[in-house]
Amino acid sequence: MPKGLRLLVIKEVKDLLRDPKILIGMILFPALILPLMGAAINISTGSLVEKSSGPLTVYVLDEDGGTVAQRILGFLQDNNVEIRLVRGSYEEAIKNVAGGGVLMVLPEGLSQKIESGARGEIMIYYGFKEFSILESLNAQRMSGLLGGFENILVRGLISENVPGANPDSILNPLLVNEKSVIKGVAQPISPYVLTNIVRMQGLMGPLVIMIVLILAMQVAATSIAIEKEAKTLETLLTIPVSRLNILFGKLVGSVTIALLATIANVFAFTYYVSSITSQVTSSIGNLDLASVGLIPPPEGYFLLGLTLFGALVSALALALTLGTLAQDVRGAQSIIGIVIVPIFLPTIFLMMGDMQTLPFSIQMVLYAIPFTYPVLASQSLITGNYAPILAGLVYMAFFTLFTLYLAAKVFTTEKVMTGRFSFKRRRL
Amino acid sequence: MARVVVVRDLVKEYPGRRALDGITFEVEEGEIFGLIGPNGAGKTTTLRILATIIKPTSGYAEICGKDVIREGMEVRKLISYLPEEAGAYSNLSGLEYLRFMASFYYDDDESIRGAVESAIAISGLGERLKEKTSNYSKGMRRRLLLARTLMVRPKLAILDEPTSGLDVTHAYHLRRVIKSYSKDHGTTVLISSHNMLEVEYLCDRVALIDQGRIIETGSPELLKSKYSAANLEDTFMKVVGFAQGS
Ligand SMILES: Nc1ncnc2c1ncn2[C@@H]1O[C@H](COP(=O)(O)OP(=O)(O)OP(=O)(O)O)[C@@H](O)[C@H]1O
């Protein structure tokens, strides 16, 4: 590295690392936020599971008093339900669940109907207060329990009416065994669990990538504007250092920072993925997720890092080029405000769906945006579809070289001092 | 005596405006040469062209025989430029700033230290050089920047209004430093100014510039007697007045 460039890079990196906005926003934030989110998901689901498996209180208005009613109450009590018997009219009873809770009404004649082979009706009232996940889980639990009780009734009816028969083969004559086929190998994992994991990965990665990209671009775009505003650029342009070295000093400086941010990100992302997949592991038993292809292979992470880095460098080159034309820091920031739109695009489109399902024209637009590739790469961690990623790396290299060429063009002429980005035409 | 600066028919056009309209002058080695003229006359534009920051639309300029347009890098090794409006890196101390700038000019630590030492002396800022430059007053910052400009022993120092906006004490210090430095080291200085007193005190020769054209060139004494004026200010008013009248 030429001496002038080295001096400029050192100064640039020192300057950037001293800026708390950059240290916190680009390195600490992603390094902390993803593990924190993983932990938050674990804690909140954990405490939810704990709460929803505790005793469930059910108010019961028993107007029947027959044997079936007795059996229901007994069944519920055996299943960790606390029964509170209430009396009076049903209007009064319902007041009990005004603040949340469950009320079960067993109408008169229930036992008689069921025992005589007719259908009996019971009413369940779910009180809503907070509309929380816990309330809906309680409702799910209650209907699950009643389903279980119904099952017992059915089995009783079957063995009563069809002596010697196996109730199971009457209830479930068709045994459905679902498996997911991943990379040609059938795995004992439900398709719903699988898609959930894939979606979660495809969602979080891009979000963090976006934040880092935006910050890094601001760094690069403002780096020259800062020198203009502080009136240090004019001096810098007259010392014995080539213009290209000044430009590359800025680029290498912001790339160095971006690289640190990328490393922090990939580590945080790895941690996040492993923390949510470990949760899944425990919920589906001892399935080897790595062999299923759900824990991404190292080359997947390598590619993700590479595309992230590529996207950062191209974003920085673009930001630097545009920032060169800005008169001051505010100007540079507003330029970046516009360029940010194409960064959001791939993230938004790809978060919602797959590349293949999008209209061809939108696919083309997305493939033309360098920031699409890290998003694709974070999805390909699971799909293993690396081909578009590799093509994207080549594309990003060309994109970067081209924008850098433009930046050099601007920077080696006097436009860097006299040029200005104005949206209105100058009047002559 | 060798000619350090040669400027021939410099024209600079900005969109819709001709900032320089054929500027021609020469500066001899060891001379302090002043460009004086009203606001917008084209002083900064001329100095920026010589400092390789902007390119002329037409015309020619060289410094020590090096073409400022085609041999920019060579020219930058010979000159040291103090812009009209300049700042220092605000999160560096004065000393760190000097060291940083000196290291672009010298390879070995000893030369860098030597340059910084001379800058410390030139600035006269003493202990305050250890403070961050963001704490400096305008006058202190200007002293630091002039010290930075001169510490690298340039063949040509280009100073764009070195004392404008400073109080008497700072301006006095800067003028004395420029004059004695040029004398001690034989440094050629090209300076622009509004302050006629300053120009009379400092400059061996001056060029009066107005509306992108040089109207008169000569030593302050010569110009004063030519226009039978008591001081340079009168001369300036007479010359510029003539120019506008014609
Ligand atoms: N980047 C630019 N774009 C357009 N016009 C410019 C630009 N820079 C300078 N000018 C114009 O060129 C002319 C000469 O400007 P210059 O800065 O050289 O004057 P000056 O003699 O240094 O004035 P001052 O004493 O105010 O510093 C002015 O009319 C100015 O408006």
Ligand SMILES: [Mg+2]
């Ligand atoms: Mg000026």
